[in-house]
Amino acid sequence: MIVMKFGGTSVGSKDSIANIATLIKSRLDKKPLVITSAHSGITNMLIEAADNALKGNPDITKIENRQLGLMKDLGVDESLVRELLDNLKELLNGICMIEELSPKTFDLVQSFGERMSCRVLAAAMQKAGIKAEAKDAFDLGLRTDSKHGQATPDEESYHEIARQVRTIDADVIITTGFIAKSAVDGNITTLGRGGSDFSATIFGAALDADEVEIWTDVNGVMTADPGICKNAKSIPQLSFAEASELAWYGAKVLHPSTILPAVKKDIPVRVLNTMEPENPGTVIVASPEQTDIAKSVVYKEDLLLVNINSSRMLLSHGFMAKVFSIFENYNIVINMIATSEVTISLTTAMSIEDLKPAIDELNEFSTVEVRDRHAIICLVGQGMSGVKGTAAKMFNALSSSGVNIEMISQGAGEINIAALVKNDDIETATKVLHQEFFE
Numbered sequence: 462m463i464v465m466k467f468g469g470t471s472v473g474s475k476d477s478i479a480n481i482a483t484l485i486k487s488r489l490d491k492k493p494l495v496i497t498s499a500h501s502g503i504t505n506m507l508i509e510a511a512d513n514a515l516k517g518n519p520d521i522t523k524i525e526n527r528q529l530g531l532m533k534d535l536g537v538d539e540s541l542v543r544e545l546l547d548n549l550k551e552l553l554n555g556i557c558m559i560e561e562l563s564p565k566t567f568d569l570v571q572s573f574g575e576r577m578s579c580r581v582l583a584a585a586m587q588k589a590g591i592k593a594e595a596k597d598a599f600d601l602g603l604r605t606d607s608k609h610g611q612a613t614p615d616e617e618s619y620h621e622i623a624r625q626v627r628t629i630d631a632d633v634i635i636t637t638g639f640i641a642k643s644a645v646d647g648n649i650t651t652l653g654r655g656g657s658d659f660s661a662t663i664f665g666a667a668l669d670a671d672e673v674e675i676w677t678d679v680n681g682v683m684t685a686d687p688g689i690c691k692n693a694k695s696i697p698q699l700s701f702a703e704a705s706e707l708a709w710y711g712a713k714v715l716h717p718s719t720i721l722p723a724v725k726k727d728i729p730v731r732v733l734n735t736m737e738p739e740n741p742g743t744v745i746v747a748s749p750e751q752t753d754i755a756k757s758v759v760y761k762e763d764l765l766l767v768n769i770n771s772s773r774m775l776l777s778h779g780f781m782a783k784v785f786s787i788f789e790n791y792n793i794v795i796n797m798i799a800t801s802e803v804t805i806s807l808t809t810a811m812s813i814e815d816l817k818p819a820i821d822e823l824n825e826f827s828t829v830e831v832r833d834r835h836a837i838i839c840l841v842g843q844g845m846s847g848v849k850g851t852a853a854k855m856f857n858a859l860s861s862s863g864v865n866i867e868m869i870s871q872g873a874g875e876i877n878i879a880a881l882v883k884n885d886d887i888e889t890a891t892k893v894l895h896q897e898f899f900e
């Protein structure tokens with residue numbers, strides 16, 4: 462069997478949904494399980510609606526217009542989602558009344574997008590003559606921890622999904638991406654923005670799929686952000702390790718955790734374009750044939766650079782442990798780190814407000830300076846391992862175009878080289894590195 466995951470734009474209009482019906486039909490012999498995102502725009506509208514409700518304005522008009530408008534185009538009756546929309550309305554009223562939006566409630570609000578699109582997609586597929594059945598992912602056994610907004614699947618889920626799916630008699634099961642339920646308390650959780658990709662490989666691993674297809678609106682993973690580099694090309698093959706690096710360092714086409722379940726069961730992940738289904742896109746496998754020095758240049762923007770200075774304590778026993786236990790206590794994810802004789806420099810995607818309590822604690826034994834609007838620009842490719850001069854080429858290109866590098870990092874694995882620059886330099890840096898390595 463295979464897993465086919467469709468992103469928001471792929472389920473965003475009558476035409477794209479008609480397109481999907483053709484794609485699913487062409488693969489019926491492979492027994493596809495379909496994972497869907499919310500229709501494009503809906504998740505953002507839900508987030509906005511939650512914020513507005515908190516500010517005293519609970520209103521679902523915009524969501525209703527988008528959702529029901531699309532259903533009307535498809536000829537799907539609105540009764541299919543009426544109860545969900547009524548629940549959402551009540552929930553927003555509740556947020557407004559108690560003036561509180563906890564991570565748990567916020568996840569619940571966001572879950573409505575996929576719960577609606579999954580039902581609508583199944584109805585549309587039935588109209589197209591496919592025996593499809595809609596099921597919420599949590600009703601197929603997907604359970605997570607209770608880390609709302611960024612939940613991780615429970616090991617048990619893999620067995621439970623396999624068991625549940627076997628009991629369903631349909632040509633195609635259509636299920637929700639992005640959402641699950643906590644194994645701890647049964648509340649709805651989300652896997653983080655873009656999390657449907659992660660759902661796809663979780664289901665793929667649980668069902669021992671032959672392949673996971675991620676259907677999106679670009680021709681696979683690109684050599685650079687095509688919005689910046691007009692000459693960006695799609696990459697035919699990536700290794701699991703390269704794809705993970707690219708996703709963590711900002712390639713927006715894949716959720717960062719997508720690759721983990723695929724690695725576990727060695728399942729190829731193919732990134733394809735709904736608008737151009739003949740295009741081979743990118744296939745992600747354990748050992749690709751293609752081993753260019755660099756595969757892609759990516760960036761992660763809006764980071765804080767944190768400098769921790771403690772001339773008294775640095776490199777003394779336990780200093781690092783002390784610093785990192787503080788970050789651990791506040792759930793702060795660090796993306797890049799460098800140490801010198803007297804400072805530890807690191808970057809995080811957190812906001813200054815969320816970082817504040819950790820900084821207060823660090824200030825008790827060191828001096829902390831925080832600078833905002835930084836970006837990691839990262840060159841990824843397994844082929845650079847053992848090849849002399851890649852770093853020199855990268856840094857020369859950056860400096861000759863006037864980009865100031867504030868931190869650098871290359872792991873011993875030599876699969877990526879990363880440099881910290883200012884947000885404002887992202888465009889110049891991406892262009893010059895793309896030119897240097899790919900044009």
Ligand code: ASP
Nearest residue numbers: 498504639654655656657
């Ligand atoms: N609908 C969710 C989002 O917009 C999840 C996804 O599309 O993958 O982030």
Ligand code: MG
Nearest residue numbers: 468655714715
């Ligand atoms: Mg996505």
